[in-house]
Amino acid sequence: MLKCRVLLRLKDAPGALVESLKPISGHGGNIQNITHLRENSEGEGGFVPTIINFEISDLSALEALKADLSKVAQIRELSADGKKLLKKKSVSILLLGHVMDTDAKNTLDRLMDAGADARNFTLSISDSKKPSCALITLDMDEKNFDPILSALDKLSKEKGLLVIRE
Amino acid sequence: MKNVKAIIVGFGVVGKGVAKVLQTKRKELEHDYNAKVSVVAVCNSKGCVIDESGAGLDLEELVELADKKKFESHKKFQKMKGADAIESVKADILIEATPTDIKTGEPGTANFLAAFKSGKHVITSNKGPLAVNFQKLMGEAKRKNLEMRFEATVCGGMPVFSLVRNGLQLNKIKSVRGILNGTTNFILTKMLEDKVSFESALKEAQELGYAEADPTYDIEGIDAAAKVVILANALLGINASFKDVKVTGITKVTAEAMELANSQGFVIKLIGEISESGSLEVSPRLIPKVHPLNVKGSLNALQIDTDLAKEVFVVGRGAGQIETASAIVSDLVDIINRRF
Known part of the structure; x- marks a missing residue:
């Protein structure tokens, strides 16, 4: 049996925790304990970090579990027998320039191709002739950080955007 | 009593600040550190005032003359290059405070080399020689068993290297x-x-004296990049020079971008960084509002990540005549304690 630990970012809403447990039991996972870190909550209506320790038969069952779990919760970290299988990080970036005129959808698609998930996209336009700006929160596996930085660098040069990152 | 003879080369804002502090803190130097510092030569771009005969020059008189732009009227003034005075005048320590030239590193580099050649320790506030020739100059100092100190080059009065x-x-x-x-x-x-x-905002900074009439060095990130080079060489042992830094200034940052970042819990700051991978960069960055690097006004702040103490933060005034002089005399006292 593999001893697994998963860190989830769960919506602070009734039923969210129960939903996240279904894929674990559905794939034969035996839950050992659950820690709901309410003191680290992101505020009312925000997200609550939650750690679940469980046992599962093998890696293929864990992979299937991971696929289903990611449909109902944000997985931030996953490890099996102490070995880290996944660690996600969030990075905010601010794009400054003609964000819309240079095809914002294409910008986001290319970041996603490099391995990022866009969690938030906030656009600010004061005057259509002046530069606009967008703040994007990207979730990514840590190992994808450098490729995403390279993609940002390329986008910046190609589209004349100033990239301000964390 | 330890008798220490010093030369000041570069008698603008910083050089005069050092002279003032040496005057006002003379008793503390004698009482707390058992040291008597005599300045035997002071040079500006026109020439030098030299007196090797006795207790050293009257620094108050020299500051007054320089403020009135009458430095050359001093009875002991002679037309002479700083580097020549450094080589020929008998002294222990050079305080090098000439202006920074980030492209050539001169006249600082020539002054440093003249000091090492004639057996003098060097204390500087000049970023130019270090941003261009750090390893060469440090190597020369070590070869001659001399000190090269530069606390004043990065973040003025805020202790970084001594910390x-x-x-x-x-x-x-x-x-x-x-x-x-x-x-x-x-x-x-x-x-x-x-x-x-x-x-x-730039106009107001110029009116209040925070920015030069030509603010290029500051707003294009060049000044910060020179400091990144010095930090990389001195703290991380990276053999880097100015050309190795990826530099982006703040001229394109808009008030709308500041507001958007603010609405999402961030501020925008011009950050100099030497990353764990060894890359050197100066660029506008998003800093969480609750982060210790979110300091306001003209303050400087530095985060040093180490293996034992983990994150260490320092905040302080990065510029100013007396603040920069504080860093120089701190180097001076440290050299006196170690070498005299």
Whole structure:
């Protein structure tokens, strides 16, 4: 049996925790304990970090579990027998320039191709002739950080955007 | 009593500040450190005032003359290059405070080499020679068993190198990042707090004396990049020079961008960084509002990440005549304690 630990970012809403447990039991996972870190909550209506320790038969069952779990919760970290299988990080970036005129959808698609998930996209336009700006929160596996930085660098040069990152 | 003879080369804002502090802190130097510092030569770009005969020059008189732009009227003034005075005048320590030239590193580099050649320790506030020739100059100092100190080159009165040398022994410095330029921090703070454009904030910075008439070095990130080079060489042992830094200034940052970042819990700061991978960069960055690097006005702030002490933060005034002189005399006292 593999001893697994998963860190989830769960919506602070009734039923969210129960939903996240279904894929674990559905794939034969035996839950050992659950820690709901309410003191680290992101505020009312925000997200609550939650750690679940469980046992599962093998890696293929864990992979299937991971696929289903990611449909109902944000997985931030996953490890099996102490070995880290996944660690996600969030990075905010601010794009400054003609964000819309240079095809914002294409910008986001290319970041996603490099391995990022866009969690938030906030656009600010004061005057259509002046530069606009967008703040994007990207979730990514840590190992994808450098490729995403390279993609940002390329986008910046190609589209004349100033990239301000964390 | 330890008798120490010093030469000051470069008698502008910083050089005069050192002269003032040496005057006002003479008793503390004698009482607390058992040291008597005599300045035997002072040079500006026109020439030098030299007196090797006795107790040293009257620094108050020299500051007064320089303030009235009558330095050359001193009875002991002679037309002479700083480097020639450094080589020929008998002294222990050179205080090098000539202006920074980031492209050539001169006249600082020539002054440093003249000092090492004639057996003098060097203390400097000049970033130019270090941004261009750090390893060469440090190598020369070590070869001659002399000290080369530069606390005043990075973040003025805020202790950085002495903090690491005296407080973080055995720590491996993994990365360093921070606000290394007070002018840009003043401008960005103004843009956020008063919701004004970059141009308006720059104008106000110039009116208040935070920015030069030609602000290029500050707003294009060149000043911060020179400091990144010095930090990389001195703290992380990276053999880097100015050309190795990826530099982006703050001229394109808009008030709208500041406001958007603010609405999402961030501020925009010009950050100099030496990452764990060894890359050197100066660029506008998003800093969480609750982060210790979010300091306002013209303050500087530095985060040093180490293997033992983990994250260490320093905040302070990055510029100013007396603040910079504080860093120089701190180096002076340290050399006196170690070498005399």
